[in-house]
Amino acid sequence: MAALVVPALLLVLLMMVAPMALLFRYSLNIYSATDLMIEAVTLQNYVAAVADPYYREVLATTLRTAFLATVIALAAGFPAAYVLARMQGRWKSILTLITVFPLMVGNVVRAAGWMALLGNTGVVNTALKAVGIGSVQLMYTPGAVVAGIVTVVLPYMILTLAAVIEGIPRNVEEAALNMGAGPLTMFRRVILPLSLPGVIAGSALVFILCMNAYATPVLLGGSRFKMMAPAVYDQFVRTTNWPFGAALAFILLLVTLGLTMAGSALLQRRYAR
């Protein structure tokens, strides 16, 4: 039995653990313009990142965007997931296919589509100008980024929630209605608490995806809108400051992990009783 997990384990060790360990090691080194980096064991990169108001702002932007996108995805995804979970037969397959369809279009392609739609010479603004309203800045706004990210993560949220809602027996809902609960009360007292594992898993998954968003903020947010993942990329590729980039990456990882765990625990305590 244990042998069955060996291939997956090797893959994870090779592709995940090794680069992470290496990256962590780099984050303790000292940047050198000439030698790329100098071997050291110091926290100065972390200290510099936390002390720099620019990166504090980048982290705040990332958190705001991720939080907002997660909440919107949850609110918009729950009703859809409920319908999907309660659907039967052929329509269910069709609806599932429609749900995962956005995943078939890459992030970049989709963002390009948004640019064509929302750009200053895009479809919406051309139409607005034609009716005499004049052009409105839609592209390169935080709103565009949040909207863009939501469309990316929504399928994950819906599918995760639907899997859990499907496991709630229909007659438990009926029992609540039969005992005199209206649809809203039934939802609040029965469906919501019973789908909590889905809410937690879906929100955690989506929040992590949002925190690490790269293509969407770059393409829809423009050069002045900065999130963590693009910032890390900049350090590695543009400035070739690998130690600092690695430190940023680990800050992102720790913040994401910490908030995900804290959020899950909070939700669990709040409702799972």
Add this chain to the structure above:
Amino acid sequence: MTNLVIDGLRRTYGATVAVDRVDLEVAQGELVALLGPSGCGKTTTLRMVAGFVQPTAGRVLIGGTDVTQAPPYGRDTAMVFQGYALFPHMTVAENVGFGLEMRKIARPERETRITEALRLVRLDGYAERRISQLSGGQQQRVALARALVVNPGVFLLDEPLSNLDARLRAEVRVEIRALQQRLGLTTLFVTHDQEEALTMADRLVVMDRGRVRQIGSPEELYERPADIFVASFLGRCNILSGVLEAPGSFRAGGLLLPSAGERPRGPAALAVRPERIDIRPDGGCLPGRLTMVTYLGGMTEFHLETPAGPVLVTKPTPAQGDPLRALVAGDTVHLDWHNSFGRLLGIEPEGDLP
């Protein structure tokens, strides 16, 4: 006064007619069982009363009020679901108290009534347990308590005992009946177990393919079934087909057999309960050869081949020394029964509904 009136109820699913022209009145405090083979529309009928299924036609009245259009939460019904449908995230007390809470009953009274209801189903001391910590039988009692505690106008049960083992089922059956009578609940009960229906119900409704075949007390239905379907569905019954030549002379397999009841002359069926037939060494109306004798403890079954077709006879197991006790397969005997036990019924072509 809450009685239940079902008036011309009908429900179709596409081309399938699940329930067709069902009329029924359940009096205050009466327990009526819906009985019939799988797929005959029992659950659909019950769910139309609870409001989970919208009728295609017909009306449902509870306590004189037409509730056909009312949502489930707007009807004074409480249902015990097949599989119980308890709230897994709540304790026993929270489950039982849910309906009271929805009815805006203040906490002190709620607690008293929860305690009372749990005592009624003999679960005192289990209030703070989680549902997953209960046995099947205990869960079933919680489901009962949850429904009973609101003192519903109409009490509905959909095969509440089907998940229990035979012994527990017999026990709970008696308990439900006692509670229902003590509280005077107007009750509609779905089952496909005829023993359950016979022992619990004031009246039975036998359904077949969406239609009501016969409504009556257990005795009425067992002793005076209206047709072959009811006769063979309720208990075991020998159905002998033959011809009614004149009033009182029914002939099957070339022999005149004892019969009662009025029917037009022509092809007919004779329904005789297996326990009403006597076995004699000679002199009966119908000779037969034993093909099998099955000992069932208290009862013994005799399977015979006769000129009128196969016949089953059941007798309390004869004592040692009784000549019946010595019978074995291959023996030839004579059968007889009193006129009044031979019930004449019409012959229905297969697949046709009256």
